[in-house]
Amino acid sequence: MQDQIVVDGQNHLSSGTNSGLPITGSPIVLKMNDVPQLSSVGLLELAHREYQAGDYENAERHCMQLWRQDQTNTGVLLLLSSIHFQCRRLDKSAHFSTLAIKQNPLLAEAYSNLGNVYKERSQLQEALDNYRHAVRLKPDFIDGYINLAAALVAAGDMEQAVQAYITALQYNPDLYCVRSDLGNLLKALGRLDEAKNTISIYSNLFQSPKLKNQVKYKFYKA
Structure with missing residues (x-):
């Protein structure tokens, strides 16, 4: 991240x-x-x-x-x-x-x-x-x-990192980069069901036309 x-x-x-x-x-x-x-x-x-x-x-x-x-x-x-x-x-x-x-x-x-x-x-x-x-x-x-x-x-x-990411998402559920990082972290911890759910939401966000444009912009800047 x-x-x-x-x-x-x-x-x-x-x-x-x-x-x-x-x-x-x-x-x-x-x-x-x-x-x-x-x-x-x-x-x-x-x-x-x-x-x-x-x-x-x-x-x-x-x-x-x-x-x-x-x-x-x-x-x-x-x-x-x-x-x-x-x-x-x-x-x-x-x-x-x-x-x-x-x-x-x-x-x-x-x-x-x-x-x-x-x-x-x-x-x-x-x-x-x-x-x-x-x-x-x-x-x-x-x-x-x-x-x-x-x-x-x-x-x-890692466990505290998960909680910090979750807290960030509570304030803004549309943070696709945070969802991606959280999903990968949960997967690394063996919490596969939670990871699957998190990444699924991330994928849905990525399909949003508005967020697609934001993704392109942020990746370009980075």
Whole structure:
């Protein structure tokens, strides 16, 4: 399962098993002279679009402009954390996640992003601690449960991973990737009837025209 990178409360899939490959898309390239009229909100939205297009250099540059103006903006801090994670600058990613937590100790997304850094470093206990804290702070935090499940699988705690996946599906039953991973995990545990039921639902979801389009889009981005 791909780690979920959270940017200002929005999730973004990292590529593969944290491989850090850029998100596919046409970079949005604007010179700073082109955007002096943008408000702080507009500049942050631009940075989000650049991030989503894989233009991390300009996204970081615009975020740093905003950060110099206001070092307490947790949306900017989360986005900087995600940019640095995608660029494999793990120390900086952890730094900005930590700054976001200092500004708002209840910010679940920052703990999840910090957990991603620990997981990438194979510090699984620290990763699990951060993911668990994130879902305690925000019980409906789907991305937090997905990240927690992946870390539990890496740690060999398959039963708890099953529960984390099930919890994510309780909040959104249409998560086809989660159903696929859960089905495979149940199969590996020998719980074949449950696996068959889960994968059957996954197959039905995949046949939905709407979800088919979403599948193609997500696979293309990955």
